[in-house]
Amino acid sequence: MTVSSAPGKVYLFGEHAVVYGEPAVPCAIERRARVDVEARADDHVRVRAADLSLDGFTVEYTGSTDGRPDVDVPRPLVDAAMGYVDAAVDQARDAADAPDAGFDIVVESDIPLGAGLGSSAAVVVAGIDAATRELGHELAPEELADRAFRAEYEVQDGQASRADTFCSAMGGAVRVEGDDCRAIETPSLPFVVGFDGGAGDTGELVAGVRRLREEYEFAADTVESIGDIVRRGEELLRAADPDAPPTEELLVELGRLMDFDHGLLEALGVSSRSLDAMVWAARDAGAHGAKLTGAGGGGCIVALDSTPGSRTALRFTPGCEDAFQAELATEGVRVGDAGDAKGDGPAGAAR
Numbered sequence: 001m002t003v004s005s006a007p008g009k010v011y012l013f014g015e016h017a018v019v020y021g022e023p024a025v026p027c028a029i030e031r032r033a034r035v036d037v038e039a040r041a042d043d044h045v046r047v048r049a050a051d052l053s054l055d056g057f058t059v060e061y062t063g064s065t066d067g068r069p070d071v072d073v074p075r076p077l078v079d080a081a082m083g084y085v086d087a088a089v090d091q092a093r094d095a096a097d098a099p100d101a102g103f104d105i106v107v108e109s110d111i112p113l114g115a116g117l118g119s120s121a122a123v124v125v126a127g128i129d130a131a132t133r134e135l136g137h138e139l140a141p142e143e144l145a146d147r148a149f150r151a152e153y154e155v156q157d158g159q160a161s162r163a164d165t166f167c168s169a170m171g172g173a174v175r176v177e178g179d180d181c182r183a184i185e186t187p188s189l190p191f192v193v194g195f196d197g198g199a200g201d202t203g204e205l206v207a208g209v210r211r212l213r214e215e216y217e218f219a220a221d222t223v224e225s226i227g228d229i230v231r232r233g234e235e236l237l238r239a240a241d242p243d244a245p246p247t248e249e250l251l252v253e254l255g256r257l258m259d260f261d262h263g264l265l266e267a268l269g270v271s272s273r274s275l276d277a278m279v280w281a282a283r284d285a286g287a288h289g290a291k292l293t294g295a296g297g298g299g300c301i302v303a304l305d306s307t308p309g310s311r312t313a314l315r316f317t318p319g320c321e322d323a324f325q326a327e328l329a330t331e332g333v334r335v336g337d338a339g340d341a342k343g344d345g346p347a348g349a350a351r
């Protein structure tokens with residue numbers, strides 16, 4: 001049996017603008033998806049997903065997701081989860097040149113599904129890594145990231161950027177601009193995540209921004225301004241000492257840029273009442289800055305706060321279902337699961 005785990009991520013800056021060629025800086029967080037893979041003697045694939053934000057389910061199928069048996073959870077959730085696992089299996093079979101390999105797979109995750117924290121990317125990255133290792137192959141992180149991107153691209157009908165999968169494979173902070181993906185050495189950042197228990201429709205939100213951008217020059221300028229924020233934030237990160245704790249000055253300036261970024265995302269119509277309420281709760285509690293993370297519309301916000309203040313305030317904020325501190329995950333995909341930091345324990349939704 002082989003076990004791999006991979007982290008989720010928050011966008012420090014740049015979601016949506018990254019779709020139009022601007023850079024983005026996602027950061028891996030210590031919330032992981034863990035995938036156990038055991039090779040089978042036949043070519044069947046059996047998947048058990050016991051710890052996602054959906055009811056556990058078990059399915060067995062032969063090689064592809066077609067013709068699966070009845071399961072007792074809503075079909076779209078199963079289809080989504082199975083699509084990612086299936087695509088990861090295809091990539092692992094291809095990488096190991098073992099088209100008929102079969103597996104028993106168990107997926108567990110501490111990352112809320114579809115909420116802007118890169119849950120699917122973490123499952124795909126950990127799944128490909130564990131399955132290829134189980135077949136006696138080891139992929140370099142860059143190849144793993146590329147294969148995971150291709151798996152997500154296929155499942156999401158071409159709507160995937162490289163941000164989530166590259167960040168999950170490499171860990172730490174990364175910079176993504178089109179196909180150009182690089183790691184950024186950065187001090188550990190004190191993230192706090194608030195989760196409203198929901199999820200936005202990424203396709204619809206991206207389409208909404210696209211329409212605004214086409215209709216109004218000032219909306220196009222807004223997207224470019226987000227790019228400017230990312231470039232400024234990246235400069236700050238690169239100038240910081242990665243081996244020392246972040247300075248107060250760095251946190252203050254990053255926080256200001258996060259607040260600015262959230263304001264522009266709000267103007268582009270991708271925030272929501274619950275996301276805004278959580279952003280303001282974190283700011284009022286003394287966070288250096290706060291913004292939505294991911295596509296928006298619902299899901300998660302990320303704040304910068306070294307104290308427990310924002311997390312406590314978020315837990316008392318109507319509309320916030322869960323809040324947790326999540327350090328920057330310096331390690332991306334890794335073998336085994338030992339030493340997983342699971343933040344301070346979810347209050348509900350991710351369990």
Ligand code: PMV
Nearest residue numbers: 015016116118160161294295
């Ligand atoms: O919600 P997520 O984590 O899937 O992020 C979506 C980010 C977008 O920039 C809105 C879309 C993308 O593919 O980059």
